[in-house]
Amino acid sequence: MKEYKGTSIIISHDRYFLDKVVNRIVEIVDGKAEVYEGNYSYYIREKQERYESQLAKYNQEQKKIKQLEEAAKRMHEWAKRADNEAMHKRAFSIEKRIERMDKTDKPVIEGNMNTVFQEYGFSGKDMVYAKGLCKNYGDKKVLDGLDFLVQKNERIAVLGDNGSGKSTLIKIITGEAEADEGIAKMGDSVRYAYLPQIVTFENPRLTILETVIQALSLREGQARSLLAKYKFKQEEVHKTVENLSGGEKSRLRLCIMMQKDVNLLILDEPTNHLDIDSREWLESALEDFAGTLIFVSHDRYFINKFGSRISEISDGKIIDFYGDYEYYKEKKIFSRQENKEEVRVKAEKRQHEKIETVDKKAKESEEKHRDLEALIDSLEANLTDINCSMENCSEDYEALDSLYKEKVKIEAELEKLYEKWLTLSETHQSHY
Ligand SMILES: Nc1ncnc2c1ncn2[C@@H]1O[C@H](COP(=O)(O)OP(=O)(O)O)[C@@H](O)[C@H]1O
Ligand SMILES: [Mg+2]
Known part of the structure; x- marks a missing residue:
């Protein structure tokens, strides 16, 4: 679906799918369409927010309506006692105003949305599960309590500055390195292949052909035709692997990896050493791969093409973005402007202060109101006397x-x- 360039309309209950594929959600409620400009995660957050703001608005209106109704009732009473026609008219006009007011429907919340969202992520679909990973090299803190959950069919681009710990994370997942703290494990059904940032071969003296024959137990003819598919020309297959360029090594390793029945591919900067032709070739090879993908890359085109989730390593932790690179960029700009937590706390405080002053004013005017009513009552009693x-x-x-x-x-x-x-x-x- 992601590849399809046209407009699509999808009816689905698959939250995971919705999160990855759609950029707009229309929910049908009480015969009306409610529109959300985002994916499923956005929809959940926005729905909750809309519910809360609608409820606040509804409560405010109800309060105001009640106050106006009481005022009108009171004025009718006075008007009757004083036989004051003008006062009746005023009370009627208040009642008209109540009728004309815009009235918000009382919002209803169905199910328990929050719990639905929380269960997200802990199922038999887990491919990689890492929790609380810490890793130091000497004094340098590389990973600092990092959590990482990978689910079936995700295509995750791991981003981060140089030296932020991307390769370290990959190595811990594949067992090549050990974490100081935390756990990292793979699901039982996972069969993974790993293309490291720097590819080495066990026996660098073997030729390309010999390496493939040995790794995959093939006959020479089969090995040759396989290598041809991976763009190793006939005359090249007798080069020893130690003499290959970085790109050629990556290509050879991929050629071997892709023949195995794997459902998880882990690639650490796969396009780094590759020329444009080889990149395109790698892309087409990956397009045929239907499994789960975790890759580290700085190649924006590649990220955009294969990443449907961006996991950014920053300060030893992971921040997840459930969308492609474009989505990630948008969110990044947004979060920079927002400065997140700080702004939220400030806004909350301001809101709180505002409520307090409003409460105080309301209390004062309520007291005045009552005093005034007492005065009116006593004067009316005088009048009766x-x-x-x-x-x-x-x-x-x-x-x-x-x-x-x-x-x-x-x-x-x-x-x-x-x-x-x-x-x-x-x-x-x-x-x-
Ligand atoms: N074996 C090691 N010994 C000492 N320091 C290391 C080792 N491996 C990685 N580092 C350091 O850990 C940090 C993270 O490295 P790495 O995971 O390779 O970063 P990335 O892949 O994100 O560029 C870097 O500062 C790197 O120098
Ligand atoms: Mg690296």
Whole structure:
């Protein structure tokens, strides 16, 4: 699929496959399409994030709706008591506003996505399993608690600066070197072949032909035709292997390796000594290989062609990128800008501080709100008393006059308080 240049639409439940092949995921939920611009790992992270942000948004809206509903209810009560038509109208307009508000659906989470993701990687598909590898050469710390898991059919490019420990890791996996700490093992079904960075032959005095005949127990004719496939010309097969160039040695070793029934190929900088023709030839040989591949390379073209996962060694540890070289480059730029952990911690702290000040403001305005309501209640009680008194002394003009003046004063005061209360209700909500 990776080789195919056109557009493809794939329906699949194979997470591993999805992780490697797709760059866009469309999930059908409740008859709608949810689009994720990335592979499976991205989808999992993004889905969780979307869930959390939708939930936060939903909760915020619900809170605001509740506050507005309470405000409207309260105002209706006051309006009824004071027989205030304008106040009713205001309450109705708040209710209209609630109706018109954009409302987020309450998000639902299905299954347990996190556990699904965690089980990823520990199955019978394991080809190479390395945990906590440490390796020092003298004072130099080369590997420092490195973890490396390789699964069936992965094609892994191991990258890293010169001297970062790529060859050391490969040698520990193949048993050529020993780790100071940690474990490295291969799966039971693994049959591997290894092309080291520097190829040597057990018996350098043998000719090319003799070497192949001995290694593969072939007859001379078979060996010759095999060597021809690997671009060793008729007149070359009698050269002794000690006189071969680095590239020729690599080619000869590959020729022998590829005849064995292997399901894991480990190549340490295979293209380094190769000219363009030989590189192309190596590429076509690898294209026919259907097994798992681990290779160290600095050849970007080669990495892009064969690497579907990039494992970068840096500071003695591995950072995995589940994608091809292009994906890796993108992520690298991204992570450089982000400076990861530091930025995340800062953002969290800032968010926390913000929440705290909002909480404080909200609390203050809530107190004011309550005070105001108490004041309104007591003035309304006064008003009721005055109305009562006015009925009782309807004969006494002077008393009536002063009561009436008092009533107008209180009503004006109340009007102001209602206004204040309403403004406060609005700002109170806007803190959230
Ligand atoms: N046998 C050894 N003895 C001492 N130092 C070594 C040995 N092998 C590797 N090193 C050192 O370990 C570091 C990692 O080497 P290596 O794994 O070959 O790096 P890479 O393959 O990533 O270029 C280098 O600094 C190298 O000099
Ligand atoms: Mg190396």
